[in-house]
Amino acid sequence: MSAPAEPLAAVGAATVPAPGTAAGPPVTPPPVVPDGLSVARPAPRPPGVRPLHSPQGPLLLRSPVGLGQATAVLLGLVAAADLFALGAEYAVRDVVGRGAAGVADPGLLEAADRAEALYDLAETVQTALLTATAVVFLVWFRRARDNAEVFDPHGHTMARGWTFWSWFVPLVNLWFPRRIMMEIWDASRPSGVPGRRGLVNWWWACWVISLTVDRLGRLDYREVAGTAAADAQVLVETMMFTDVVQLVAAVFAVLVVLRLTRMQDRKAHEGALPAGF
Numbered sequence: 376m377s378a379p380a381e382p383l384a385a386v387g388a389a390t391v392p393a394p395g396t397a398a399g400p401p402v403t404p405p406p407v408v409p410d411g412l413s414v415a416r417p418a419p420r421p422p423g424v425r426p427l428h429s430p431q432g433p434l435l436l437r438s439p440v441g442l443g444q445a446t447a448v449l450l451g452l453v454a455a456a457d458l459f460a461l462g463a464e465y466a467v468r469d470v471v472g473r474g475a476a477g478v479a480d481p482g483l484l485e486a487a488d489r490a491e492a493l494y495d496l497a498e499t500v501q502t503a504l505l506t507a508t509a510v511v512f513l514v515w516f517r518r519a520r521d522n523a524e525v526f527d528p529h530g531h532t533m534a535r536g537w538t539f540w541s542w543f544v545p546l547v548n549l550w551f552p553r554r555i556m557m558e559i560w561d562a563s564r565p566s567g568v569p570g571r572r573g574l575v576n577w578w579w580a581c582w583v584i585s586l587t588v589d590r591l592g593r594l595d596y597r598e599v600a601g602t603a604a605a606d607a608q609v610l611v612e613t614m615m616f617t618d619v620v621q622l623v624a625a626v627f628a629v630l631v632v633l634r635l636t637r638m639q640d641r642k643a644h645e646g647a648l649p650a651g652f
Contacts, residue, residue: 436525436643442515443636449508450629456501457622461615463497466490468611475608513539515632519559522639527562531555553579556631563635565642578631581624588617 467490473483520538524531533541533555541551556575591613 434521434525436522437518438643439515439518439522439636439639442511442518443632446508446511446515446632447629447636449504449511450625450632453501453504453508454622454625454629456497456504457618457625460494460497460501460618461622463490463493464611464615464618467494468608468615471608471611512628512632513542515636516556519563519635519639520555522643523559523562526639526642530562531558533558549583560635560638563638563642565638565645568638568641574627574631574634578624578627581620581627585617585620585624588613588620 466486470483470487470490473486517535517538520531520535524535533551537551538555541555542548544551553575556579557572560572560575
């Protein structure tokens with residue numbers, strides 16, 4: 376009877392030779408997961424270097440292409456929704472400005488109703504798209520993190536669970552996601568690709584600014600609601616600035632997702648793959 380197939384071990388685990396056999400690394404072809412990408416064989420850990428949070432369980436290299444494309448499309452729709460919101464906010468600003476001028480305008484009430492309806496629609500579309508995009512982005516982010524650990528199991532300072540929770544823990548969410556993304560980025564770079572991180576830095580800077588300004592804008596809304604029109608106009612302009620920054624952040628996010636997805640796909644193809652893949 377033939378020997379049973381060797382199970383897939385955790386990434387970075389050492390191979391122990393059977394008693395009476397010569398020591399040496401086994402020569403076996405990399406297994407292939409259903410979507411066609413091979414499992415990368417990480418370099419052995421240097422003597423005396425312990426894994427940062429081991430064991431975390433076995434990992435397989437899985438294609439990020441489909442998820443990356445879906446995430447990029449949704450982020451593009453978020454950017455389009457931000458443009459739509461800017462148009463609605465401009466209409467609100469126009470109505471508020473006309474009201475602040477104190478000039479009798481018989482069409483002002485009708486214009487205000489249209490602007491309010493447009494703004495409500497824009498807010499609904501933004502909320503729905505942001506929710507859907509956040510879900511798909513987090514799934515893609517976790518897959519990219521898992522692939523990065525296959526590429527480099529010793530290059531990550533945070534456990535896999537932080538891939539999700541880092542976005543929701545107050546204060547921590549201002550720098551942990553960027554730190555995880557940087558480690559994914561470094562581990563996923565194919566050979567010969569320079570390690571430029573500017574794209575990630577620009578994306579994260581715009582994201583943090585948009586979060587901060589949005590929080591301040593909501594606070595101002597509670598303070599100035601029902602007060603002078605001039606204060607309301609300042610609020611609307613703050614919201615417009617927030618949407619501009621969110622739009623820029625969404626564009627940079629699209630570029631980050633597409634670049635990282637391409638890097639992981641290329642790095643996976645640098646290994647041994649089945650003929651005709």
